Every structure is written in structure tokens, then in C-alpha cells.
Amino acid sequence: KAGVTQTPRYLIKTRGQQVTLSCSPISGHRSVSWYQQTPGQGLQFLFEYFSETQRNKGNFPGRFSGRQFSNSRSEMNVSTLELGDSALYLCASSPRGSGGQETQYFGPGTRLLVL
Amino acid sequence: QQPVQSPQAVILREGEDAVINCSSSKALYSVHWYRQKHGEAPVFLMILLKGGEQKGHEKISASFNEKKQQSSLYLTASQLSYSGTYFCGTDVSGAGSYQLTFGKGTKLSVIP
Numbered sequence: 001k002a003g004v005t006q007t008p009r010y011l012i013k014t015r016g017q018q019v020t021l022s023c024s025p026i027s028g029h030r031s032v033s034w035y036q037q038t039p040g041q042g043l044q045f046l047f048e049y050f051s052e053t054q055r056n057k058g059n060f061p062g063r064f065s066g067r068q069f070s071n072s073r074s075e076m077n078v079s080t081l082e083l084g085d086s087a088l089y090l091c092a093s094s095p096r097g098s099g100g101q102e103t104q105y106f107g108p109g110t111r112l113l114v115l
Numbered sequence: 116q117q118p119v120q121s122p123q124a125v126i127l128r129e130g131e132d133a134v135i136n137c138s139s140s141k142a143l144y145s146v147h148w149y150r151q152k153h154g155e156a157p158v159f160l161m162i163l164l165k166g167g168e169q170k171g172h173e174k175i176s177a178s179f180n181e182k183k184q185q186s187s188l189y190l191t192a193s194q195l196s197y198s199g200t201y202f203c204g205t206d207v208s209g210a211g212s213y214q215l216t217f218g219k220g221t222k223l224s225v226i227p
Binding site: 004048103105 | 155157158159202204216217218
């Protein structure tokens, strides 16, 4: 089975712009979670989608949004980019999203640099 | 509430052992351990569930102490390939959805 894929792998944007990142989960996986990773804060949960519905959201401003399509592919969008949004954005998938009992498989991430 | 990992960093010589701890201020439903090498995605190591047994494979194992709200990862006879940053992710809800809170990581360096 192919792993989790994320596109693009690298992105450079300027403050005020918006960006859309894409994630394709492992075939058959219906839960997709997004994380932001920075040297200072580590891995922080953004949100989780299951069957096109957002089930959980982390403590991030409304500029961060996402969606999931019927084929389980997911996108996240960040509007009005700020310098502090520079980070590695990781997507992870699991079969049913039963957090306590399932393994999450991470994609390679999208490295976003905001200038 | 972010779990606290200790130590923050450790340097080992090949063949030495290490223990990485993960402590939470909340009752834990499960603990997930991942290893991330520089420039790569986190790779799953193991899950420990509330009421479950100590887990392990090869020379890496982990325990889960529900009363102390903490988990420990044990690396024995370390190899160069064990180098990386180890993260614990905790689930305090036990709900049917996925929301892990990760510690800041423990950087492990194994030297010849």
C-alpha cells in the first residue's frame, strides 16, 4: 500500500497570502489529522476529519481551516499568513480514527516558509 | 495539557541503554510513541492502552503506569539507527476520535 502523501513538499509565501495544502491518506483510511510542527512548540494538533466531517479541532485561530472529500483526501487552508505560521505541516491517517486504539501513519509533511 | 518528556536530550554509545519518560497531569487513556529522524516524518513505534500490558519489539519496549499517569520507553543495547527524536502522544479522552497531544520530544543520539 502506498503511504500518506502530501503536496506540495515545500512552499514559500509572503505575509498576508493564503495557502492550501493537500493530503492523500493511505487507501482505506477514513480519518485524517493535521499537525503543525515547530522547533519551539513541537507537534501541535490542528484538526481531525472523518467521513468529511471535522470531529476535533485544536487550539488554533480561525485562519486555519480544512476539509475532507468523499475519497478521504483532505486539504487545509491558512489565510492571511503570518510569519509565525512558518512550520512543517504534517498529515496523518488512520483507518477509523479511534484515537486510543489505532496507529496513525504520518506523511512526509509540507514545509511552509512565510516571508 | 502537553505531556512532559524527560530527558530533553541524551547521548549514548552503541550498546548502552536508555529510558525516556512521558508524564501527564491528566488521566491517560492511551500513550503513543513515535520516532522522528531529521527531515523525515514521525514513525510509529507502539501504542499502550489503559489496562494493557507492557509492549515491545526487538530491543525497544514501553510501559504504562496508569496511577502515575506516565509512560516510559526503554531502549536496550542501542544501535546507531536508534538516533532521532522520540515523541510521546497522549490521549486523555478515550473518545472515538483522534486527538493526540504530543510532548516536546527527547533527542537521542547514539555514537559509535
